[in-house]
Amino acid sequence: MTTTKEAQLTATLETPSAPTNERVGSVSAAAYRIRHHALNMGEVQGQGYVGQALGAADMLATVYSDQLNYRAEDPEWEARDRFLLSTGHYAIGHYAALAEAGIVPISELETYGSDDSRLPMSGMSTYTPGMEISGGSLGHGLTIAVGMALGLRYQGSDARIYNFLSDGELDEGSTWEAAMGAHHHQLGNLTAMVDINALQADGKTDTVLRTEPVTEKWESFGWYTQRVDGNDVGALLAAFDNAAAQAAAVGRPSVILCDTKVGRGVTLLEEREKAHFMRIEEHEWQTCREQLTAGYEGKASA
Structure with a gap:
């Protein structure tokens, strides 16, 4: 529960202005390209x-x-913000984002999952520029975060940590231990x-373990x-702006x-119906790309 002190702190923070159409359009275009990259890799x-x-x-x-905050030409820049992909099997999406950010060459995406590739099917920090942690058993990412x-606070760094989790990871006790630690x-x-x-892999989340x-x-x-429609760019921008307004060396963590x-x-x-790990037939990939483009162009012209 929110304490009176925390509520007072929140009330004193300036509420960010609504995201502009320009920002929404820019991020929506990036999301379209990320999806396109993911289909090509798949x-x-x-x-x-x-x-x-x-x-x-x-x-x-x-x-x-x-x-x-990052430098594409220097993925290990000391002052960078850290993005931690707790869900290693989401690596295909992360690689697409790293390519969109200029950290991984777009041409390298065609090596996805191949022998000697820097882009294995599950994220590995030792292989991929910009991949901060390796993916394995789920539920460890928030603990590392x-x-x-x-550690960054002890170093006097202004860098922030962004940790990407899945709802399936909320089944894990380690996630909630980390959540307590972050607040403490x-x-x-x-x-x-x-x-x-x-x-999740075993079925619908609410039938595996209701969270x-x-x-x-x-x-x-x-x-x-904050809880938002994660496919609504405007809502996402507003939520992240609100989280940024809360950010401080000492304060409440945000989710x-x-x-x-x-x-x-x-x-x-x-x-x-079976969508956790998809097998997509050879003739279907172009249909997927066409549907993606038609949907994006239709929204853009609306």
Whole structure:
């Protein structure tokens, strides 16, 4: 629950202005390109976690094209903000975002998942520029993020930590231990984002382990909590702006809960029943690209 002191602090912060149409348009265009890159990479293997990449593209585009402080030519720049992909199997979407950011060459995306590629199917920090942590067992990312945020504060750094989690990771006790730790240490330099697509490997999230009411849970752990449509760029920008207004060396950590749709932007994939790990037939890839482009151009002209 929010304490009186925290409520007073929030009330004194200036509310950011609404995102401009220019910002929304710029991030939406980046999200479209990220989705396009993900489809091209998926076609290399003919299968993969394409649905998650499409669903999370707006989140990734908002962070990389509007929020994150980094240098594309120097991925290990000491003053950089850190983006931690807790969900290693979302790497295909992250690679697309890294390419959009200029950290990974777009031409290299065609090596995705191939032997000796710097872009393995699950994220590996030892292989890929801009990949801060390796993906493996889920539920560890927020713990690492807490340690990084605390370490940066001790170093006197203004850098921020952004941690990307999935709703399935909310099944893990380690996630909630980290959430308690972040509040205890008052890590105002930490923002978590949760992709709530309601699906995990074993089925629908609410049938595997019911985590709702998830907003109230994060609030009770002392986090500044917002829940938005994760496929609405304007809502995402406003939420991240609000989180940035909260950011401080000492303060409340922030979490943005993002409701998304697996396969977003490609009708063919949005309607797939088995969507956690998709097998897409050879003749379907071009249809996917055409649907993606038609949907994006239709929105842009509306």
